[in-house]
Structures are given as structure tokens and as C-alpha cells.
Amino acid sequence: MWIVKIGGGDGIxxxxxxxxxxxxxxxxxxxxxxxxARDRLASALGIEKxxxxxxxxYSSVFSDERxxxxxxxxxxxxRNKRIVETAQRHGLNAVGLSGLDGRAVQGKRxxxxxxxxxxxxxxxxxxxxxxxxxxxxxxxxxxxxxxTPVLCVPIADENGFAINSENDDILTVLxxxxxxxRIFQFIEAPGFLEDKNNPASLVxxxxxxxxxxxxxxxxxxMKRKMLALRNLFDxxxxxxxxxxxxxxxxxxDALEGKGTLIR
Amino acid sequence: MWIVKIGGGDGIxxxxxxxxxxxxxxxxxxxxxxxxARDRLASALGIEKxxxxxxxxYSSVFSDERxxxxxxxxxxxxRNKRIVETAQRHGLNAVGLSGLDGRAVQGKRxxxxxxxxxxxxxxxxxxxxxxxxxxxxxxxxxxxxxxTPVLCVPIADENGFAINSENDDILTVLxxxxxxxRIFQFIEAPGFLEDKNNPASLVxxxxxxxxxxxxxxxxxxMKRKMLALRNLFDxxxxxxxxxxxxxxxxxxDALEGKGTLIR
Numbered sequence: 001m002w003i004v005k006i007g008g009g010d011g012i013x014x015x016x017x018x019x020x021x022x023x024x025x026x027x028x029x030x031x032x033x034x035x036x037a038r039d040r041l042a043s044a045l046g047i048e049k050x051x052x053x054x055x056x057x058y059s060s061v062f063s064d065e066r067x068x069x070x071x072x073x074x075x076x077x078x079r080n081k082r083i084v085e086t087a088q089r090h091g092l093n094a095v096g097l098s099g100l101d102g103r104a105v106q107g108k109r110x111x112x113x114x115x116x117x118x119x120x121x122x123x124x125x126x127x128x129x130x131x132x133x134x135x136x137x138x139x140x141x142x143x144x145x146x147x148t149p150v151l152c153v154p155i156a157d158e159n160g161f162a163i164n165s166e167n168d169d170i171l172t173v174l175x176x177x178x179x180x181x182r183i184f185q186f187i188e189a190p191g192f193l194e195d196k197n198n199p200a201s202l203v204x205x206x207x208x209x210x211x212x213x214x215x216x217x218x219x220x221x222m223k224r225k226m227l228a229l230r231n232l233f234d235x236x237x238x239x240x241x242x243x244x245x246x247x248x249x250x251x252x253d254a255l256e257g258k259g260t261l262i263r
Numbered sequence: 264m265w266i267v268k269i270g271g272g273d274g275i276x277x278x279x280x281x282x283x284x285x286x287x288x289x290x291x292x293x294x295x296x297x298x299x300a301r302d303r304l305a306s307a308l309g310i311e312k313x314x315x316x317x318x319x320x321y322s323s324v325f326s327d328e329r330x331x332x333x334x335x336x337x338x339x340x341x342r343n344k345r346i347v348e349t350a351q352r353h354g355l356n357a358v359g360l361s362g363l364d365g366r367a368v369q370g371k372r373x374x375x376x377x378x379x380x381x382x383x384x385x386x387x388x389x390x391x392x393x394x395x396x397x398x399x400x401x402x403x404x405x406x407x408x409x410x411t412p413v414l415c416v417p418i419a420d421e422n423g424f425a426i427n428s429e430n431d432d433i434l435t436v437l438x439x440x441x442x443x444x445r446i447f448q449f450i451e452a453p454g455f456l457e458d459k460n461n462p463a464s465l466v467x468x469x470x471x472x473x474x475x476x477x478x479x480x481x482x483x484x485m486k487r488k489m490l491a492l493r494n495l496f497d498x499x500x501x502x503x504x505x506x507x508x509x510x511x512x513x514x515x516d517a518l519e520g521k522g523t524l525i526r
């Protein structure tokens with residue numbers, strides 16, 4: 001089976017990806033973002049991101065109830081249902097699920113961030129956390145009957161509350177449970193780039209052993225990306241394609257060797 | 264099993280309904296509205312309803328792509344996932360589904376409305392239709408595993424496109440498939456009122472044979488309501504409770520005889 005992560009940018013050709021998947025009869029789980037739709041909605045509603053900086057100097061977005069509302073509207077609402085609709089139109093029997101639904105993705109809420117406010121140090125706890133497990137029973141029940149689960153945030157915390165989470169972490173937990181033969185990550189770039197501002201710096205193939213080496217050489221977001229990729233192989237995946245989601249036939253292109261293949 | 268329709272008004276105590284249902288271990292399907300959330304979102308986004316009047320003088324809301332977007336955000340997104348979250352917090356293993364998901368509710372798109380525009384008569388076809396069937400296999404699969412399906416619009420048309428539909432019609436199709444022992448309709452009123460502006464005009468009991476008589480005596484929305492209720496009994500339901508969704512324990516109240524019992 002395959003797991004397909006569809007980026008949340010406006011440039012992503014979700015219909016092309018789905019059309020290209022629909023004919024292949026491969027059991028699938030889709031996982032999608034919706035950052036462009038979320039940002040547009042936040043801006044139309046006048047909701048601004050609140051960023052907090054911890055005493056240790058680490059900045060992050062503070063996920064309050066409004067952030068979760070936005071996520072429900074943009075991810076679980078608009079984008080999830082438009083993807084499900086597109087899939088249905090192309091004969092893929094999709095069922096959209098947020099992580100809350102049947103606790104499809106269950107996480108652990110973050111303990112909180114130590115911040116300085118008004119001369120005092122205090123803990124602020126937001127609605128975010130790390131996925132710990134997926135409801136394999138529910139997802140296999142659907143897969144066995146020919147349905148294609150289409151997953152997105154929010155996920156459920158230990159007590160059933162909605163929390164925000166990173167799609168890369170959800171992908172890791174999904175891969176550990178399902179050990180897919182292939183994982184596709186469709187992004188708004190030609191593939192994995194050495195220099196993200198230079199499309200010519202595309203790396204066509206990365207050996208999985210190289211991921212740890214690269215992880216040690218880089219910092220920040222790229223370091224986390226390398227770790228996330230390494231986790232997928234630890235979970236038993238054979239091939240990860242990082243490929244251009246803007247193409248006309250993104251899946252065919254990736255299978256034909258365009259983009260980056262990690263093996 | 265029971266089918267529970269939860270109104271979409273702000274006054275509805277959805278948490279109370281869910282808490283009151285969670286302890287009862289009765290297999291359930293929930294169906295909900297979200298008109299208050301939808302109207303608020305439409306107003307914040309500056310999206311106005313377009314009403315069209317047919318050449319025969321019948322007025323209706325024209326459901327275009329923006330109406331469907333709003334429905335996905337407010338119904339399938341915000342309200343569906345908040346209800347699922349509330350259910351999960353109270354130990355009810357809810358799975359939220361729009362009619363699109365696995366074609367849970369499949370309909371037939373309306374042919375169009377004949378209108379006069381600029382001196383010409385033309386057909387305008389919107390994204391609305393009537394539900395024809397539910398995906399009984401998918402819903403039973405979930406029910407048999409202890410999940411509670413939580414349904415809402417949009418539904419799928421013959422070709423998998425998202426269309427708007429009336430919840431009363433979805434309820435009729437659901438009832439025909441599942442023949443629930445009881446149906447609850449939680450609304451923002453004490454029950455069925457002879458005069459909708461007078462709470463003292465509550466009708467505590469209606470015999471099902473009386474529905475056809477009432478239907479013949481009234482007009483407009485109330486006539487359609489009577490027909491919708493009659494359809495539920497034709498489908499095999501034994502009891503329909505029309506009850507106050509604003510109460511602290513709406514389900515207990517209804518079972519104790521508050522509101523309107525139709526039998």
C-alpha cells in the first residue's frame with residue numbers, strides 16, 4: 001500500500017494527483033495540508049497568529065481555540081471535503097477523517113511553554129501535541145472495504161480534545177502502523193533541493209543511509225525534515241518520493257524518476 | 264437504534280445532548296445542522312445569499328460553489344468536528360462524515376429553476392438536490408464496531424459532486440434504511456407548537472394518523488414538516504420526539520415526556 005501526503009499550498013494540483021492515483025487500484029491512505037486555505041480564511045476573518053517565545057529563546061505559534069476553529073474549517077472542512085469530492089468524481093471511494101474522528105490519530109498534548117510575561121515566568125499551555133498512535137482498526141476496516149481514508153488535522157489528545165500537530169509527525173506514526181511500500185510527498189518544488197531557492201539543485205536520489213549524515217550537517221527545519229524522513233525508513237518503508245505536486249501527472253512523474261527518490 | 268437530529272442554532276445544548284446520550288449504550292446515528300455557524304461565517308466573509316424566483320413564483324436560495332464552500336467549512340468542518348470532539352470527550356466514539364464521505368448520503372441533483380432574467384426565460388441549475396439513498400454498508404460497518412456516525416451536508420450527487428440538501432430529507436432516507444426505534448429532533452423550542460410564537464401552544468402527543476390530517480390543513484413550511492414526519496413513520500419508526508435542545512438534559516427530558524411525542 002501507499003501513503004500519499006498532499007501539500008497544502010495553492011499550487012498543488014490535488015485533482016491531478018487524485019486522477020493519477022485513481023486508476024492504479026493500489027490501497028491508499030491520503031494525508032493533506034491546507035495552509036493556503038487556512039491563511040486565506042484567517043486573513044478574511046481577521047485572525048492573527050500569536051507567536052510565543054520561550055525563555056530558552058524558541059519561538060512557536062500558540063494554538064488557541066480560534067486556531068483549532070480555523071483548522072476545523074480549512075483542513076477538516078473545506079480542503080478535506082474538496083479532496084474527497086475530487087476523489088469521488090474520479091471513482092476513488094474516499095472517506096475524509098480528521099484525527100478526532102474515531103480517534104483516527106491520537107496524540108499527547110504538549111506540556112506547555114515557559115514564557116516571560118510582565119516580568120514573571122509562567123507556563124502557557126496551548127492546544128498542540130505530538131501524535132502517538134493511529135486507530136489502525138478503523139483505518140484497516142475502511143481499507144479492507146475498498147475505501148481510501150483521507151486524513152488531516154486536528155488530532156485527538158489523551159482526553160479527546162482537538163489539538164494541532166505536525167503532518168510530518170502524523171506521517172511517521174502512520175508509516176509505523178502500515179509499513180507502506182511507497183510514500184509520496186507532493187510539494188510545491190521539483191523535489192528535494194540542496195538550496196531551496198535553486199530548482200537546479202534538485203537531488204534525484206538519496207540513499208537512506210545518507211539521511212543521518214545530512215541530518216548531522218544541517219540545522220533547524222531541514223534537520224527536523226531529515227529526522228522525519230529517517231523515521232519513515234526505520235518504520236519499514238522501502239521508497240519515499242518527494243515530488244512536484246504542481247505537475248499535470250504528479251504520481252506518474254514520481255514513479256518515472258522525476259523529483260527525489262529516497263531508498 | 265436511535266437517530267438523533269441536532270438543530271444548528273446557537274441555543275442548542277449539543278454538549279448536553281451528547282452527554283445525555285453517551286451513557287445509554289444505544290446504537291446511534293447523529294445528523295446535525297449548523298445554520299448559526301454558517302450564517303456567522305457568511306457574514307464575516309461578506310458572502311450574501313442569492314435568492315432566485317422561478318417563473319412560477321417559487322423563491323429559493325441558489326446554492327453556488329461559495330455556498331458549498333461555506334457548508335464544508337461550517338457544517339463538515341467547524342460544527343461536525345466540535346460535535347465529534349465533544350462526543351470523544353464523553354466517551355462516545357464518534358466518526359464525522361459529510362454525505363460525500365464514502366458517499367454516505369447520495370442524492371440526485373435538481374434539474375434547475377426556470378427564471379426570467381433580462382427579458383428572457385432561462386434555466387439556472389444550482390448545486391442542490393434530494394437525497395436518494397445512504398451508504399448503509401459503510402454506516403453499519405461503523406455501527407457494528409461501536410462507532411457513532413455523525414452526519415451532515417453536503418451530500419454527493421450522482422457524479423460525486425457536492426450538493427446542498429435538506430436535513431429533513433436526509434433523515435427520511437436514513438430512517439428508511441435503519442428503521443430506528445426512536446428518532447429525536449432537538450430544536451430551539453419546547454417541542455411542536457400549534458402557534459410557533461406561543462410556547463404555551465405545545466402539543467404533547469400527536470398520533471401518527473393525525474399527521475395526514477394536519478398536513479391537509481396547513482400550508483408552506485409546516486405542510487412540508489408534516490409530510491416529512493409522516494415519511495418517518497412510513498419508514499417504520501415507532502416514536503419521534505420533537506424536543507427542546509436547549510435543556511440541560513435534553514434526551515432524559517424527551518424520554519420523560521417533555522416536548523412532543525409522535526407515535
